[in-house]
Amino acid sequence: MTEAIRHIDWIVALAALGVLAAGPSLFGTSYVIGVLTVALCFGMWAASWDFMSGLTGRENFGHSLFIGAGAYTAGFLNVKFGLSPYWSLIAGPLVAVLFGIAMGFPTLRLKGPYFALAMLSAAAVMQSLTIIFSEYTGGQDGLNGLDPMLDSTLAYYYLTLFFLALTAVILKLLANSSWGTLLRAVRGDEASCEAAGINVTFYKIVSLMISAAFAGLGGVLYAHYQLQVGPDLFAVVLSINIIIMVYVGGMGSIYGPIGGAILLNVLTEAFRGFSEYRLWVYTLVLMFIVYFMPQGLIAPLWRKIRAIVP
Amino acid sequence: MIQILIYGAVISAIYAMLAVGFTLIFGVARILNLAHGSFYALGAYAVYALTAEAKLPLWLAAILAVLLVALFGILIERVLVRPLRRRSMLAVLLITLAVALMVEQVLLLIFGSEARNVPSFVSTAYHFLGVDVSGQRLLALAAGILVLGGLWVFMQHTKLGAAILAISQDAEAAQYVGIPADRMYSIVMGLSAGIAAAAGVLVAPFQTVIPGMGLLPLVKAFAIVVVGGLGSIPGSILGALLLGYTETFIAFKISIEWSQIVSVAAVLIALILRPTGFFGKRVAF
Numbered sequence: 001m002t003e004a005i006r007h008i009d010w011i012v013a014l015a016a017l018g019v020l021a022a023g024p025s026l027f028g029t030s031y032v033i034g035v036l037t038v039a040l041c042f043g044m045w046a047a048s049w050d051f052m053s054g055l056t057g058r059e060n061f062g063h064s065l066f067i068g069a070g071a072y073t074a075g076f077l078n079v080k081f082g083l084s085p086y087w088s089l090i091a092g093p094l095v096a097v098l099f100g101i102a103m104g105f106p107t108l109r110l111k112g113p114y115f116a117l118a119m120l121s122a123a124a125v126m127q128s129l130t131i132i133f134s135e136y137t138g139g140q141d142g143l144n145g146l147d148p149m150l151d152s153t154l155a156y157y158y159l160t161l162f163f164l165a166l167t168a169v170i171l172k173l174l175a176n177s178s179w180g181t182l183l184r185a186v187r188g189d190e191a192s193c194e195a196a197g198i199n200v201t202f203y204k205i206v207s208l209m210i211s212a213a214f215a216g217l218g219g220v221l222y223a224h225y226q227l228q229v230g231p232d233l234f235a236v237v238l239s240i241n242i243i244i245m246v247y248v249g250g251m252g253s254i255y256g257p258i259g260g261a262i263l264l265n266v267l268t269e270a271f272r273g274f275s276e277y278r279l280w281v282y283t284l285v286l287m288f289i290v291y292f293m294p295q296g297l298i299a300p301l302w303r304k305i306r307a308i309v310p
Numbered sequence: 311m312i313q314i315l316i317y318g319a320v321i322s323a324i325y326a327m328l329a330v331g332f333t334l335i336f337g338v339a340r341i342l343n344l345a346h347g348s349f350y351a352l353g354a355y356a357v358y359a360l361t362a363e364a365k366l367p368l369w370l371a372a373i374l375a376v377l378l379v380a381l382f383g384i385l386i387e388r389v390l391v392r393p394l395r396r397r398s399m400l401a402v403l404l405i406t407l408a409v410a411l412m413v414e415q416v417l418l419l420i421f422g423s424e425a426r427n428v429p430s431f432v433s434t435a436y437h438f439l440g441v442d443v444s445g446q447r448l449l450a451l452a453a454g455i456l457v458l459g460g461l462w463v464f465m466q467h468t469k470l471g472a473a474i475l476a477i478s479q480d481a482e483a484a485q486y487v488g489i490p491a492d493r494m495y496s497i498v499m500g501l502s503a504g505i506a507a508a509a510g511v512l513v514a515p516f517q518t519v520i521p522g523m524g525l526l527p528l529v530k531a532f533a534i535v536v537v538g539g540l541g542s543i544p545g546s547i548l549g550a551l552l553l554g555y556t557e558t559f560i561a562f563k564i565s566i567e568w569s570q571i572v573s574v575a576a577v578l579i580a581l582i583l584r585p586t587g588f589f590g591k592r593v594a595f
Contacts, residue, residue: 059399059400059403106581106582107581107582110581113342113399113540114581117532117536117577117581118577118578118581118582120532121533121536121574121575121577121578121581122578124529124574125571125574125575125578128567128570128571128574129571131567132567132568132571240407243400243404244404247400247404279411279415280412280415282411283408283411283412283415286404286407286408286411287390287405287408287412290394290401290404290405290408291390291393291394291405294397294398294401
């Protein structure tokens with residue numbers, strides 16, 4: 001199941017990084033840079049979702065909980081307390097991890113769809129709370145006027161790209177380590193793992209914490225790109241979009257979901273020409289992939305190609 | 311106080327109709343159906359289209375709407391869900407999600423985003439123990455109780471109901487004694503779609519009929535079913551009563567905003583304290 005990383009993987013990964021780095025200078029408008037920056041944030045969210053849920057098979061339907069936690073931390077620290085945005089790069093993931101611990105302990109010992117449902121409702125509760133406590137959170141308008149982390153949007157794009165690459169390498173290496181093998185074993189047969197003396201719950205909670213940390217980091221980067229955070233960052237729709245991206249990319253492969261996230265973000269922008277039919281096209285693509293490509297699109301495609309390459 | 315009692319009962323009846331279908335299809339076929347809210351929206355729109363566009367009498371339109379949506383549910387199960395069910399739960403979730411998005415888009419394209427009005431079945435308002443209640447709400451309450459009672463009789467006293475119960479208890483064993491599981495799944499999907507559509511038809515006169523109206527009921531059904539226990543019909547009726555009354559109470563006494571958070575908070579608390587709900591079976595998972 002686990003494929004060892006070969007030279008060809010590093011080469012292609014570097015090439016992909018090169019294409020992403022060259023993207024802005026090829027289509028140099030600030031609009032394109034914006035679209036790509038958002039796509040990179042989605043890449044981090046999809047990869048972090050995949051690390052926990054793709055490997056262990058415990059689908060997380062409230063990943064936006066961690067994204068919103070990271071983003072709102074950035075918003076509070078910067079707007080309310082006037083701290084430098086760089087502090088959020090540490091504080092955002094930390095707060096997200098705290099949320100991960102709070103959710104993981106009561107729910108990850110359960111089997112079945114309960115973890116998914118609990119995460120979904122936790123994100124929805126947080127979204128409602130941001131609206132109810134609007135005197136602190138700005139309600140529907142959210143917190144506005146965050147300071148940009150860097151002066152130019154292009155430089156910020158490269159910073160985001162750096163963090164995405166870092167996320168991808170760390171998560172992929174972890175997934176390919178013995179730790180990742182263990183998580184896959186949990187997906188295969190939890191009872192046997194427990195019988196073999198493995199503390200399954202511990203492994204699930206720690207991987208949820210790792211997943212939360214990177215999702216929170218993506219949330220911080222997204223907040224300092226938009227310079228605004230709002231309740232929509234906790235929305236169920238955001239979590240579901242991320243799951244669709246992971247599914248399209250190929251679950252459990254880490255790199256696939258990143259590709260899926262970038263592909264779907266760019267596609268949605270390209271579909272803007274269809275105006276009102278845009279969601280139609282999106283839905284049809286989703287139906288087609290779910291129905292005919294059970295393993296997703298990007299990861300299986302790459303597996304086929306690298307099987308040919310010596 | 312009487313007002314809370316009556317309004318709470320009406321809301322609970324509607325919630326129960328939604329939750330029962332949702333829990334039924336999960337309990338029998340293990341399908342978490344994200345398109346369940348679309349059946350509700352389709353029911354409301356079908357009765358609108360059949361009365362306003364096709365000029366049918368209201369009672370006929372209502373019956374036709376329920377039947378059409380039930381057929382649509384069977385079609386979805388047969389064509390989209392069945393091939394994916396053995397593959398993974400996530401694939402089924404995503405395909406029903408795609409159906410939900412598609413239905414909303416189709417409704418938006420045909421009817422536009424403005425709210426539609428459906429005439430009331432009964433136009434008189436009743437003065438009841440010192441409060442005014444519209445006849446339509448009372449009809450919704452009565453119809454809801456009737457549907458739930460009918461469902462109970464169907465499940466407990468017919469051969470088909472017994473077969474469905476058998477499948478939900480042990481699908482494999484049921485197949486060994488000759489119950490066709492796949493056909494039962496289709497029937498249950500049609501049944502659950504029809505009940506959701508009936509709820510949509512009943513609330514259409516006093517709810518805003520818009521393409522996105524299915525989302526909130528889906529969340530509510532979700533919450534009720536988790537509180538009551540996934541797959542348990544009595545549990546979901548109890549959950550509907552609990553949620554319907556709590557929401558109405560909070561909406562009257564505190565604020566509408568807080569009433570919206572109740573359902574999700576209830577799910578969270580229920581999952582942490584008693585993950586199988588009131589009546590869920592621990593062995594089922």
